[in-house]
Amino acid sequence: xxxxxxxxxxxxxxxxxxxxxxxxxxxxxxxxxxxxxxxxxxxxxxxxxxxxxxxxxxxxxxxxxxxxxxxxxxxxxxxxxxxxxxxxxxxxxxxxxxxxxxxxxxxxxxxxxxxxxxxxxxxxxxxxxxxxxxxxxxxxxxxxxxxxxxxxxxxxxxxxxxxxxxxxxxxxxxxx
Amino acid sequence: xxxxxxxxxxxxxxxxxxxxxxxxxxxxxxxxxxxxxxxxxxxxxxxxxxxxxxxxxxxxxxxxxxxxxxxxxxxxxxxxxxxxxxxxxxxxxxxxxxxxxxxxxxxxxxxxxxxxxxxxxxxxxxxxxxxxxxxxxxxxxxxxxxxxxxxxxxxxxxxxxxxxxxxxxxxxxxxxxxxxxxxxxxxxxxxxxxxxxxxxxxxxxxxxxxxxxxxxxxxxxxxxxxxxxxxxxxxxxxxxxxxxxxxxxxxxxxxxxxxxxxxxxxxxxxxxxxxxxxxxxxxxxxxxxxxxxxxxxxxxxxxxxxxxxxxxxxxxxxxxxxxxxxxxxxxxxxxxxxxxxxxxxxxxxxxx
Numbered sequence: 001x002x003x004x005x006x007x008x009x010x011x012x013x014x015x016x017x018x019x020x021x022x023x024x025x026x027x028x029x030x031x032x033x034x035x036x037x038x039x040x041x042x043x044x045x046x047x048x049x050x051x052x053x054x055x056x057x058x059x060x061x062x063x064x065x066x067x068x069x070x071x072x073x074x075x076x077x078x079x080x081x082x083x084x085x086x087x088x089x090x091x092x093x094x095x096x097x098x099x100x101x102x103x104x105x106x107x108x109x110x111x112x113x114x115x116x117x118x119x120x121x122x123x124x125x126x127x128x129x130x131x132x133x134x135x136x137x138x139x140x141x142x143x144x145x146x147x148x149x150x151x152x153x154x155x156x157x158x159x160x161x162x163x164x165x166x167x168x169x170x171x172x173x174x175x176x
Numbered sequence: 177x178x179x180x181x182x183x184x185x186x187x188x189x190x191x192x193x194x195x196x197x198x199x200x201x202x203x204x205x206x207x208x209x210x211x212x213x214x215x216x217x218x219x220x221x222x223x224x225x226x227x228x229x230x231x232x233x234x235x236x237x238x239x240x241x242x243x244x245x246x247x248x249x250x251x252x253x254x255x256x257x258x259x260x261x262x263x264x265x266x267x268x269x270x271x272x273x274x275x276x277x278x279x280x281x282x283x284x285x286x287x288x289x290x291x292x293x294x295x296x297x298x299x300x301x302x303x304x305x306x307x308x309x310x311x312x313x314x315x316x317x318x319x320x321x322x323x324x325x326x327x328x329x330x331x332x333x334x335x336x337x338x339x340x341x342x343x344x345x346x347x348x349x350x351x352x353x354x355x356x357x358x359x360x361x362x363x364x365x366x367x368x369x370x371x372x373x374x375x376x377x378x379x380x381x382x383x384x385x386x387x388x389x390x391x392x393x394x395x396x397x398x399x400x401x402x403x404x405x406x407x408x409x410x411x412x413x414x415x416x417x418x419x420x421x422x423x424x425x426x427x428x429x430x431x432x433x434x435x436x437x438x439x440x441x442x443x444x445x446x447x448x449x450x451x452x453x454x455x456x457x458x459x460x461x462x463x464x465x466x467x468x469x470x471x472x473x474x475x476x477x478x479x480x481x482x483x484x485x486x487x488x489x490x491x492x493x494x495x496x497x498x499x500x501x502x503x504x505x506x507x508x509x510x511x512x513x514x515x516x517x518x519x520x521x522x523x524x525x526x527x528x
Binding site (some may be wrong): 020027032033035036037039040060061062063065 | 206291350351435511
């Protein structure tokens with residue numbers, strides 16, 4: 001089985017970083033995986049997105065066109081990708097920044113005020129990780145333990161003091 | 177073996193260093209920039225030279241110079257930058273020097289775009305510069321193959337004293353996948369007979385040159401090279417044959433496109449359509465024997481590329497036009513989807 005994930009938002013919100021954590025989760029769980037960023041001019045301030053595939057089999061196209069899971073971090077991304085989500089799919093929305101509600105009834109949409117939660121808990125820039133916490137809780141794709149190991153791998157040694165904040169952000173996401 | 181997660185561009189660079197590349201000369205261009213950036217970080221520590229040249233033309237000529245001394249040297253670029261390097265690559269071939277050139281293809285012609293493309297197939301396999309010559313061309317389809325093929329490319333470049341190219345694309349360069357680095361026991365090639373590495377008054381000068389003003393001599397040098405090419409055509413082809421044993425429709429694709437095609441072939445099989453795939457791993461020499469083996473029971477072939485159709489020429493030549501060869505392509509940086517390829521399979525299958 002292959003789970004196709006699309007993460008989308010503004011450049012600087014940590015969309016690629018969040019994708020990287022999911023990719024490393026796959027690595028920790030000995031899965032097949034791929035991570036593909038958008039690398040066009042949209043990276044410089046516009047919308048950024050990132051395709052992650054997690055599978056038990058070798059991955060064909062790494063480009064996710066119809067995601068099983070969408071993580072939407074801004075309004076343009078929500079508008080652009082909501083109709084592409086596969087029936088039965090799950091959508092994780094930063095409801096601080098996205099006002100729209102999903103009109104589709106064939107997918108599950110979770111609204112988390114992740115930007116607000118990040119601010120309240122003094123986790124600057126932690127909105128992306130809060131969404132990941134919610135994602136693993138609702139999808140069961142990875143365990144908390146796996147994600148902790150992934151974060152320890154992804155966060156560069158020079159920023160090791162941020163690891164605890166990331167753990168906290170996941171927990172906030174899992175409990176909201 | 178430990179699995180690491182790396183971008184294709186970074187994996188190419190790390191593999192080159194491990195394969196004994198001592199000199200990297202480059203110039204930034206999307207979508208291969210991470211390769212040069214990685215080299216900038218790692219090469220010094222690995223005891224080699226990283227130099228960002230003033231242009232692509234300068235970089236390739238630095239490769240020519242470094243290779244002349246017998247060290248392993250490499251340059252990398254993306255499509256427009258590779259065009260700039262073509263003169264130097266012809267000189268490297270004409271001087272019988274080993275070197276590795278990487279092309280992480282983007283859309284063209286002209287400045288084109290920065291999204292993935294395969295529109296440099298003709299350039300890589302037919303005419304990477306002027307004159308009668310070939311270079312070895314390897315086409316990876318995964319980050320792991322990028323590693324493995326860089327190692328092979330350095331080895332064969334030394335073995336045959338000729339340039340070798342890795343023809344990748346923006347998709348492979350930018351994506352991350354698990355990769356492991358094999359223990360490399362690099363073959364040692366004796367370069368003492370030709371390398372211009374200082375004669376110390378102990379031997380004759382070694383002259384690295386591609387200029388022959390006497391036609392007979394130039395002809396002889398080209399004849400010699402083409403003798404080597406015959407050996408390479410016989411010994412160095414490589415391809416993946418996927419579900420070809422009983423296939424009615426043989427899809428042909430290389431590089432990133434082959435990943436998409438494989439998904440489509442699997443979907444076709446689930447619908448009861450006997451599809452298979454031939455994926456050349458070497459584009460020059462083209463795996464003629466292998467495609468004929470793959471196509472032996474097929475009724476028709478369907479070539480898929482991220483271009484308007486370039487490899488299709490080699491496909492037709494290799495099977496001597498003995499079967500119909502259909503084509504589907506996307507270009508300009510658009511990546512074909514498994515669904516649209518499946519539609520083509522159905523169309524071609526239905527037309528039979």
